[in-house]
Amino acid sequence: MASVEIVDLRKAYGSLEIMHGVSINIENGEFVALVGPSGCGKSTLLRMIAGLETTTSGQIKIGDRVVNDLPPRDRDIAMVFQSYALYPHKTVAQNMGFALKLRRTRADEVATRVRRAADILDLVPYLERFPRQLSGGQRQRVAMGRAIVRDPAVFLFDEPLSNLDAKLRVQMRAEIKELHQRLKTTTVYVTHDQVEAMTMADRVVVLRDGRVEQIGTPLELYDRPTNLFVAGFIGSPSMNLLRGTLVKKDDAVSFRTVSGVTLPINHAPEQALGRDLYYGIRPEHFTLDGKGVEVQISVIEPTGAESQVFAKLGNDKIMAVFRERMTLKSGAKLRINPVRPSVHLFEAETGARIN
Structure with a gap:
């Protein structure tokens, strides 16, 4: 050796x-x-x-x-x-x-x-x-x-x-x-x-x-x-990456996509407010709890152990993976919630991680 x-x-x-x-x-x-x-x-x-x-x-x-x-x-x-x-x-x-x-x-x-x-x-x-x-x-x-x-x-x-x-x-x-x-x-x-x-x-x-x-x-x-x-x-399926900016309202910071959808985030550097960013969330880091943002289902792929959901979030395409078996059809609406500690932020210009 x-x-x-x-x-x-x-x-x-x-x-x-x-x-x-x-x-x-x-x-x-x-x-x-x-x-x-x-x-x-x-x-x-x-x-x-x-x-x-x-x-x-x-x-x-x-x-x-x-x-x-x-x-x-x-x-x-x-x-x-x-x-x-x-x-x-x-x-x-x-x-x-x-x-x-x-x-x-x-x-x-x-x-x-x-x-x-x-x-x-x-x-x-x-x-x-x-x-x-x-x-x-x-x-x-x-x-x-x-x-x-x-x-x-x-x-x-x-x-x-x-x-x-x-x-x-x-x-x-x-x-x-x-x-x-x-x-x-x-x-x-x-x-x-x-x-x-x-x-x-x-x-x-x-x-x-x-x-x-x-x-x-x-x-x-x-x-x-x-x-x-x-x-x-890294990761299969790959991470969802949504472009937008950080916004602040009543001391709470959230992420707003280019198409106007607001997504939750735990915390972010003050200097990142208003800058061009990407919001990263892995498909398995969504929950089905009746809260969160509304998406429109495009396709559901059942694999037996899990359901892979392809959907539209505003004008963005995303993928979510759930352990539940789902019978919803294409076009149906669903509310999903990103797991906040699992959110990643990246600079759009340089690609560098900022949180």
Whole structure:
């Protein structure tokens, strides 16, 4: 195991700079997810840690070594790719042990390590099978086993679950998290799926356009997003964001949307009064208590465990999630009440959080 330290890392192709001074400290044994939309630079960053991409400037340290100029084989890392990258003509055991064979590791040592990894990943019954005889989830476990046998200081995962169906992704998420808890190896995990990042990682790094927007635990990002981008990106369904201004009447402050709907708020800085803002409220932070603001239902999506309500609040479209089963039809009116302590305020111009 080893820590990973990234200091002011930059990457440019000619005059086009795509990584803009990224700095991240990953503790020994920590599971960190890099998440963001397509093109944000998360896979490029992972490939620079692995040595598959060169750095333009900045520093990458694995343990106590600066590895910028080291080839991938000397960095003591193991990478699991989006494609399984298995040799079709080799058995599971041969695929898992191939990297050790290239290092001229003794045959008995290779067999011991392969068997240990197969035990961890429940692959023992499949060691003599070929990749074509395995399911997608089993192939992904073989790719993980190939990384485990090397006993690296750092695991790197590049969107390893994107080729799997939804049910298998959920299963594999749990397996990878359990694997990390058992091995306690430092892990850097790239995904575009924020739910995947939230459910698996100790800390999440949110990237946009080659810059770090926020670093924190999953619940820190969920409860206190630092700006509009993180607020809208983290959470599924995503946060409702309504534009408007703060108004004060009889010493009470409220938020008035552009379309004139008044929404409650606990408190806000005096200097924010009258400024162009966004009011953020997550879909699950509404209550049905007969009070609050009136909305007109557009669609109700029952999922069994909950009801997802799409509605119009003035001229704004919002979404609310309730545990109650609802039988109302499109066009019906409903009164909902935002949970005041769960309201977020953001500057419209800069996107920065103000409360």
